[in-house]
Amino acid sequence: MRLQRDILTEKLRAGEWLKQADIESRYQANRFEVRMALSELAAKHLIDHIPNRGYRVINPSDRERSDLYEVRTILETAAGRLAAQKCTDEDVDALSKLVDEFEAAIDTHSRADLIALNLEFHNSFYALAGNELLVDQIRELRERGIPGRKGGWDTVAGTRASNEDHRQMVDMLRRRDADGLSYTIYRHLNRWREFTKPTDSE
Template identity: 30%
Template sequence: MQLEETSAGDATSQPERIRSALLQAIEAGELLPGDAVDEKALADRFGVSRTPVREALLTLAAQHLVRIVPRSGIHVHAPAASELVSMLEALSELEAVVARLCALRMDPEQRDRMQRLTEATRHAAAAGDRHGYETENQHFHEALYEGCGNPVVVEQVRQLRLRLAAFRRRVRDQPGRLQSAAMEHDAVVAAIVDSDAERAAQAMREHIIAKGRAFADMLLAPASAPAGRTVR
């Protein structure tokens, strides 16, 4: 795994820079659940003492993104199945709030943009373009977060999506999932364009629930997972 190194600077910014780099690595899949994190190696890579590395890791532990076990080491948090289900339940309700608020608050220009974005995700899915889909999907959700006008809800959604990053990638790898997800986006946007708040919320719930069904399929036929790695 390659983490962007930071130059020596304001000591108060060092933990945040390290935390931000680790967050990006988790979201991008460079850091996987169960990977061991080598504190000393990270300090050497970033050219800092262990103190800011520890501060960054403690913050990530508080966010349930890494797990620190005395005398056992530090690992990227690997949630149990029950925790994943709980997070999906929470995410489905929070994303439903986002969709409902978008239906109530988006102006015509924002609604037009949502239609263009969902069309882009549909085209990428039809072409089987995983990278293109992920890019357009990111744009799609960012437009929803901007349009809902509630930064408090958005903050909670972002945190849950980050904790679910590895899971979401595995779900998208399932055959046909990109295409079905794109169709689910269409239903959400159609309701938003019609200013139908409750239909938008329910369509978003169903979108997240579909991920839960895909998760259940993975549990019934689990893929062999690679052994945990050490992150340096």
């Protein structure tokens, strides 16, 4: 779905209102198709439906984002342990190529391209857990965390640091080091806390 892709690549910003007429024009879609798309995205918690006002891209508060990342940490460290048990050397080599591709793209590609590459890496990584339900839950929560996120991607150095986490995740996977992998995933997921302090005011 192009509308979902534009939210996930931040072409549509957190908190941005989605006018049905604009969406119809932008995506060359009819009213029924737009309504179905909006309902589906609301069910995925990528947009909010505000009664009598319409739809807008989600913009989680710091408290909501903190809760989201706590759940993600639990699921993704568990999935990492499964991946360490089930992966093959060929799987690890394929992930390593994605890390190299992301590194090469940092200085030459758009933020939207980097987000897409990042999603591809994580989706490929957790697919190695071999549990489709777990992978789907991780993907949904990861996507919910994209709009309005803050953190290391605000600088080139931070983006490189994020990809170095990916490289270390692949290294732990190659060693079949489940404990080291769990720690690396935990650190990677919680880097954002260095850049924002959760509050209850939002």
